[in-house]
Amino acid sequence: MPELPEVEALRGFLTGACVGKVVARTELVAFACLKTFELPLGALNGLEVDAVARRGKFVCLSVDGLWLVFHLARGGWLTWKDAMPQTPARPGRGPLALRVVFDDDSGFDLTEAGTQKRLAVYVVTRLEDVPGIATLGPDPLADDFTPAVLDAILERAGRAQLKGVLRDQRIIAGIGNAYSDEILHAARLSPFKPSNALSASERETLHAAIRSELADAVARSAGLAAKQLKGDKKLNLRVHGRAGQPCAVCGTTIAEVSFADSSLQYCPGCQTGGKLLADRRLSRLLK
Structure with missing residues (x-):
């Protein structure tokens, strides 16, 4: 997407x-x-x-x-x-x-x-x-998307999981499945962590990761013809779509959680203290 x-x-x-x-x-x-x-x-x-x-x-x-x-x-x-x-x-x-x-x-x-x-x-x-x-939320690359704005968003989201908050266009505009994985990996945060459970330093890190991951991707894509953009995106993703491959940061095997019509990828070593997150689709099959 x-x-x-x-x-x-x-x-x-x-x-x-x-x-x-x-x-x-x-x-x-x-x-x-x-x-x-x-x-x-x-x-x-x-x-x-x-x-x-x-x-x-x-x-x-x-x-x-x-x-x-x-x-x-x-x-x-x-x-x-x-x-x-x-x-x-x-x-x-x-x-x-x-x-x-x-x-x-x-x-x-x-x-x-x-x-x-x-x-x-x-x-x-x-x-x-x-x-x-x-109904769009704020643009994360706009000058007025400050740490204070993100703090307020996370507080309003309550215990909603970070992955869902980042993907919700009514909350923050423009981030989808792939870049939410990349942002959370850069911030070293679990996709399932409750939004209002972040420390002050984790909120600062998340804000910096949102801005830098998106800005870097925009800079890489600038000047590319439309037909080149898909390949450039896939080439530069570190965790999304790379389940089973070693993490470029810590070497841990990248893991995946599957849902009905999508999936997320994360690094257990960087993001969850070595713990594997429950695969919701597999869990249902085993019941």
């Missing part, structure tokens, strides 16, 4: 690729991905892209007073082409969801792999009209 660093890189890429260009046509292929109906996609045709913004994991194209907003969800991605096909895209069973073509024949496709179709597209006059944006 694209998270804050990849979405920020897409924002930068699209700023250079399409700002100043006029939308020539939009082709909706997966009709279920369009979540708004007050304004048709065709309302964008003939208008110029004047800016690209990011809100959490949402990419937002400002198009002469309107906004084209999309969220790539778990299996979505953006593919840029300097020369788009001239023939209209046809609805089918393929991954293509939306095609946007500009006046110089360049453009991008939004695609979604897998059977769970969650990619979402919106055409609105205000970003606040997108429900997911209206």
